[in-house]
Amino acid sequence: MAEESNNLPSVTYTLEREHLHQLFDVLTGKGYRLLGPAVRDGAIVYDELTAPSDLPVGWTDEQDGGRYRLKKRADDAVFGFVVGPHSWKKFLHPPALRLWQLRREGDGFTVIQEEAESPKYAFIGVRACELHAIAIQDKVFLESKYIDPMYKIRREGCFIVAVNCGQAGGTCFCVSMNTGPRATSGFDLALTEAMEGERHYFVVEVGSPAGADALSEISHRESQADEETTAERIVADTARQMGREMDATGIKELLYRNYEHPRWNDVASRCLTCANCTMVCPTCFCATVEDVTDLAGDTAERWRKWDSCFTLDFSYVHGGSVRATTKDRYRQWMTHKLATWFDQFGSSGCVGCGRCITWCPVAIDITEEVRAIRETESKKDSAGD
Amino acid sequence: MAKRKPKLAVWKFASCDGCQLSLLDCEDELMAVADTVEIANFLEASRRVTKGPYDLSLVEGSITTPHDAERIRQVRRLSKYLVTIGACATSGGIQALRNFKDVKDFIRIVYATPDYISTLDKSTAISEHVKVDFELRGCPINKRQLLEVISAFLGGRRPNTPAHSVCVECKLRGTVCVMVAHGTPCLGPVTHAGCGAICPAYARGCYGCFGPMETPNTASLSDWLIGLGASEGEIARTFHGFNAWADEFRQAGDLNEKKQDDQS
Numbered sequence: 291m292a293e294e295s296n297n298l299p300s301v302t303y304t305l306e307r308e309h310l311h312q313l314f315d316v317l318t319g320k321g322y323r324l325l326g327p328a329v330r331d332g333a334i335v336y337d338e339l340t341a342p343s344d345l346p347v348g349w350t351d352e353q354d355g356g357r358y359r360l361k362k363r364a365d366d367a368v369f370g371f372v373v374g375p376h377s378w379k380k381f382l383h384p385p386a387l388r389l390w391q392l393r394r395e396g397d398g399f400t401v402i403q404e405e406a407e408s409p410k411y412a413f414i415g416v417r418a419c420e421l422h423a424i425a426i427q428d429k430v431f432l433e434s435k436y437i438d439p440m441y442k443i444r445r446e447g448c449f450i451v452a453v454n455c456g457q458a459g460g461t462c463f464c465v466s467m468n469t470g471p472r473a474t475s476g477f478d479l480a481l482t483e484a485m486e487g488e489r490h491y492f493v494v495e496v497g498s499p500a501g502a503d504a505l506s507e508i509s510h511r512e513s514q515a516d517e518e519t520t521a522e523r524i525v526a527d528t529a530r531q532m533g534r535e536m537d538a539t540g541i542k543e544l545l546y547r548n549y550e551h552p553r554w555n556d557v558a559s560r561c562l563t564c565a566n567c568t569m570v571c572p573t574c575f576c577a578t579v580e581d582v583t584d585l586a587g588d589t590a591e592r593w594r595k596w597d598s599c600f601t602l603d604f605s606y607v608h609g610g611s612v613r614a615t616t617k618d619r620y621r622q623w624m625t626h627k628l629a630t631w632f633d634q635f636g637s638s639g640c641v642g643c644g645r646c647i648t649w650c651p652v653a654i655d656i657t658e659e660v661r662a663i664r665e666t667e668s669k670k671d672s673a674g675d
Numbered sequence: 676m677a678k679r680k681p682k683l684a685v686w687k688f689a690s691c692d693g694c695q696l697s698l699l700d701c702e703d704e705l706m707a708v709a710d711t712v713e714i715a716n717f718l719e720a721s722r723r724v725t726k727g728p729y730d731l732s733l734v735e736g737s738i739t740t741p742h743d744a745e746r747i748r749q750v751r752r753l754s755k756y757l758v759t760i761g762a763c764a765t766s767g768g769i770q771a772l773r774n775f776k777d778v779k780d781f782i783r784i785v786y787a788t789p790d791y792i793s794t795l796d797k798s799t800a801i802s803e804h805v806k807v808d809f810e811l812r813g814c815p816i817n818k819r820q821l822l823e824v825i826s827a828f829l830g831g832r833r834p835n836t837p838a839h840s841v842c843v844e845c846k847l848r849g850t851v852c853v854m855v856a857h858g859t860p861c862l863g864p865v866t867h868a869g870c871g872a873i874c875p876a877y878a879r880g881c882y883g884c885f886g887p888m889e890t891p892n893t894a895s896l897s898d899w900l901i902g903l904g905a906s907e908g909e910i911a912r913t914f915h916g917f918n919a920w921a922d923e924f925r926q927a928g929d930l931n932e933k934k935q936d937d938q939s
């Protein structure tokens with residue numbers, strides 16, 4: 291697992307585009323299962339990879355509220371897009387997972403536990419906001435009194451190749467949330483892709499001994515000063531292109547002060563309670579547990595499945611759901627992301643990836659909702675209220 | 676002493692038989708079903724009928740004739756636990772489109788001798804006639820869900836048939852949203868889960884065959900579909916489909932129809 295370090299490494303290395311496949315070969319040789327971005331069904335999703343040619347070379351995405359379009363680029367950039375509908379949580383915290391089985395035997399039964407071997411994932415192309423999201427889920431699953439063994443087994447031994455974003459998406463706001471676009475920690479290797487005239491290369495930072503070890507087996511050299519400057523410039527340009535912005539100052543208090551704000555009714559009139567936002571959010575961790583039995587009654591299985599605070603079952607207690615209205619549920623989602631998360635886990639639950647905005651079928655925009663609440667407050671203030 | 680096997684009966688009302696076929700379609704599991712329950716009345720599968728009462732009745736189809744309105748009461752009397760299967764039985768089915776017009780007009784057009792036809796002016800769900808213990812959605816139902824309902828009944832537990840949106844199923848299987856990524860109109864956000872999000876997985880929008888989800892916001896979705904380029908008439912026809920007579924879909928269709936009329 292990548293080690294935490296907030297210091298930017300002083301030395302960077304250059305990896306030529308034509309040698310990128312060596313990274314794939316070396317990681318495959320070390321027994322990793324490579325996962326990363328690939329084009330499927332009109333979007334860039336996370337899938338199994340075998341070679342750099344599986345990556346979305348020459349593709350990009352256009353994103354806005356409730357809208358995503360895959361587009362051809364004018365160049366052959368390998369990572370010339372931002373985050374899509376999937377996040378790494380689909381591997382670390384799978385959408386549906388059998389926890390155990392029971393099998394009837396005579397008058398008793400036996401418990402069959404699920405496999406306990408690390409799948410040895412190598413994630414290729416993890417963005418800065420996503421590193422933060424993984425760190426947040428680490429906190430949820432690994433750093434409390436109750437450790438989630440299913441998450442732990444997948445997370446441990448995970449190799450992370452981060453990518454500093456070369457462009458921002460239409461719904462990105464990592465700069466507002468202080469989570470990007472530069473990867474600062476939580477990776478083994480971090481790449482910045484540069485294309486200048488005929489040249490196409492990656493500036494590589496090493497984030498861990500495992501990263502250094504992998505890099506040592508790949509053709510590379512120390513970067514020249516101009517390559518480093520180019521990489522710096524690329525990330526700085528990205529930071530200026532954010533499609534969205536959110537003023538996060540005092541956000542927790544802002545929302546706590548506004549539990550009864552009329553804006554909740556307004557958003558409730560638009561919200562479909564479809565749960566897409568929570569499903570695509572890389573930090574949302576909620577799951578439900580389902581017990582199933584077979585026809586003969588000889589085996590029972592317990593499954594864990596992603597759940598969402600937008601469903602009625604989520605807050606069902608004897609006799610009914612606590613959050614019966616759409617307003618209750620949208621407010622729960624947004625205040626959890628931006629307020630109660632601080633009290634629960636010591637950070638924001640939102641990393642500014644923009645997925646909930648793009649993949650909301652009716653374009654509900656968390657940054658807009660915050661703005662609407664903040665603006666009425668500042669109007670009240672200026673009216674001397 | 677061996678425990679008596681629960682008796683299962685399958686009943687058909689106004690329907691296409693597709694939902695019953697889902698049970699026959701459980702090829703691999705059918706033997707297990709036959710092992711655990713006595714299939715006492717299932718004409719689609721066997722002419723052998725064992726007399727009631729029955730422990731579990733699966734009812735397919737809607738009520739469209741005075742005769743059926745009487746027959747469903749008998750079925751209820753004979754059944755300990757009554758489960759409706761499919762859109763016809765739970766909301767009146769596609770044949771509930773008659774409910775929006777005068778059924779006599781249809782009869783005149785379709786039948787040479789309309790006098791021989793004895794029918795009700797509305798096609799209605801079983802629950803409008805008798806008490807229903809559980810409703811399984813779908814047009815047709817999903818066979819995994821059917822087995823789940825039977826297993827749950829046998830195990831004395833509640834079936835796992837979540838009432839949230841189809842979107843959740845899309846996301847669980849990793850399907851790319853067809854509405855967001857392709858601009859294809861989709862009823863998934865207001866539709867009850869259960870199919871496993873088949874249509875979006877084949878790059879088509881959801882048709883709403885499982886009927887309204889637990890808290891469907893049809894007004895907001897309709898507004899959005901207009902933005903995607905659909906007309907009010909098209910939206911009305913989409914809601915007035917297999918589950919046209921389910922309250923929320925009926926109202927959403929009516930509202931869009933009214934908007935369309937107001938415009939013309």
Ligand code: SF4
Binds near residue numbers: 571573639645647656
């Ligand atoms: S709340 Fe939205 S923008 Fe924030 S991390 Fe989740 S999906 Fe991304």
Ligand code: SF4
Binds near residue numbers: 568626
């Ligand atoms: S926002 Fe909702 S689904 Fe996401 S973590 Fe919080 S309670 Fe769970």
Ligand code: SF4
Binds near residue numbers: 562563565650651653
């Ligand atoms: S905010 Fe959007 S994605 Fe989230 S539940 Fe509401 S409509 Fe669905």
Ligand code: SF4
Binds near residue numbers: 651864881
């Ligand atoms: S394709 Fe349809 S059902 Fe699937 S997430 Fe999108 S809107 Fe929902």
